[in-house]
Amino acid sequence: MKAAVYRSYGPPEVIKIEEVEKPVPNDHQVLIKIHASSINAADYRPRSGSPFLLRLLNNGILKPKNTRLGSDFSGRVEEIGARVKQFQPGDQVFGFTNGAFAEYGCSKESSIVIKPANISFEEAAAVPVAAITALQGLRNAGAIQAGYKVVIQGASGGVGIFAIQLAKYFGAEVTAVCSARNVEMSRSFGADYVVDYTKENFTQSGNRYDLIFAVNGYHSLPAYKRVLLPQGRYVCAGGSLSQIFEAMLLGPMMSRKDGRKMTSIGIAKINQDDLVFLARLLKDGKIVPVIDRCYPLTAIVEAFRYVEDTLPKGKVVINLENHR
Ligand SMILES: NC(=O)c1ccc[n+]([C@@H]2O[C@H](COP(=O)([O-])OP(=O)(O)OC[C@H]3O[C@@H](n4cnc5c(N)ncnc54)[C@H](OP(=O)(O)O)[C@@H]3O)[C@@H](O)[C@H]2O)c1
Known part of the structure; x- marks a missing residue:
């Protein structure tokens, strides 16, 4: 089968389409014919090999040990392992696999869920990693409640658009932080207030919040803390590596020292309960995935280049069907 492979660290151009062995599911896995997958920071940051520390933590010092890319996918179950109980061949599913930029992938049952019929492959x-990050940031680390005043910083990227919609679903009053070009889009997904970070610093506005969900953005921790209400929480999900480590x-x-909590979600944990929760919201139209662009597998270098050189509105998707 065809798959995107990288054998050295570097720019998007290190990614090649190669012929690799089709995976074989073990007893607890399903084999999926992949229809589409999407790009996350967890694909391009390790691939770049920079900063060097990432290689030590991740995937080999001189060259990557795991040469495959991609984790989010949607597709059809083609084969099931002997102990698989929840899925049948032909089921349309979405979820998480290792090496999703490929024609086939294997997943354990707990990493996938049935795709609602009202959304496309x-x-x-575009959903798994971005929406689970938003959900775990707001609900688990952020303990969001109805009526909370919530800031979503980095509101117009893959994680941020889900975060606005989920925060509204949980009944919060949402302030979205993004740049001018995305103000209207943030409003259209339910943001009550929108701050253009190029013109205004929300940490100096005089407003106070119950929850700051920092998907991207570069204020200091004391600056965030100053604008938290008593018992408020700051939750970091992304941004620069220094911001995350801080x-x-x-x-x-x-x-x-006081009730205000400064925390980070670490790495979002893919699990079936959260995928089921999100699938129900997708089915009910409570959350809507936003796709900036779709590329065929053959144009995957161009797709990574687009993600890394611009700030896409929502997600960039790789279509595994178009190249055949
Ligand atoms: N912890 C985890 O498991 C996990 C999982 C997934 C992602 N992440 C992290 O989450 C982050 C977000 O990823 P993403 O794909 O959603 O999009 P992204 O491209 O990293 O961020 C896009 C968003 O950030 C805004 N932004 C850019 N510069 C900013 C600044 N200086 N101040 C405030 N906002 C700024 C953009 O606004 P405009 O476009 O309007 O300018 C846009 O809303 C990444 O750092 C990623 O590593 C973490």
Whole structure:
């Protein structure tokens, strides 16, 4: 089968389409014919091999040990392992696999869910990592409640658009932070207020919040803390590596003195309960995936280049059907 493979660290051009062995599911796995997958930061950051620390933590110092890319996917179950109970060949599913930019992938049952019929394969492939990150950031780390005043910083990217919609679903009052070109889009997904970060610094506005969900953005931890209400929480999900490490290392120390909590979600944990929860919201139209562009597998280098050089509105999807 065809798959996207990278054998050295570097720019998008290190990705090649190669002929690799079709995977064989074990007793607990399903084999999926992949229709679409989407690009996440977890694909391009390790691939770049920079900063060097990432290689130590991740995937080999001189060259990548795991040469495959992609995790989000949607597709059809083709074969099931002997102990698989929930799925049948032919089921349309979406979820998580290792090496999703490929014609086939294997997943354990707990990493997939049935795709709602009202969304396309492309839309379903845009969901798993981004929506689970938003859900776990707001609900688990952020303990969001109806009526909360919530800031979503980095509101117009893959994670942020789901975060606006989920925060509205949970009944919060949402302030979205993005740039001018995305103000209207953020409003259209339910943001009550929108701050253009190129013109205004929300940490200096005088407003106070119950929850700041920082998907992207570069204020200092003390600046975030100053605009939290008593018992408020700051939750870091992304941004620069220094921002993430700062939240992970200094956040716990800064949380000791009063009720305000500075925290990070670490790595989002893919699990079936959350996929089922999201599938129900997709089916009910409570959340809608947003796709900036779709590319065929043969144009995957161009797709990564687009994601890394621009700030896409929502997700960029790789279509595995078009190249045949
Ligand atoms: N922890 C996890 O498991 C996990 C999982 C997935 C993603 N992430 C992280 O989440 C982050 C978000 O990923 P993403 O794919 O949603 O999109 P992204 O491309 O990293 O971020 C896009 C968003 O950030 C905004 N933005 C850019 N510069 C900003 C600044 N200086 N101040 C405030 N906002 C700024 C953009 O606004 P405009 O486009 O309007 O300018 C847009 O809303 C990444 O850092 C990624 O590593 C973490």
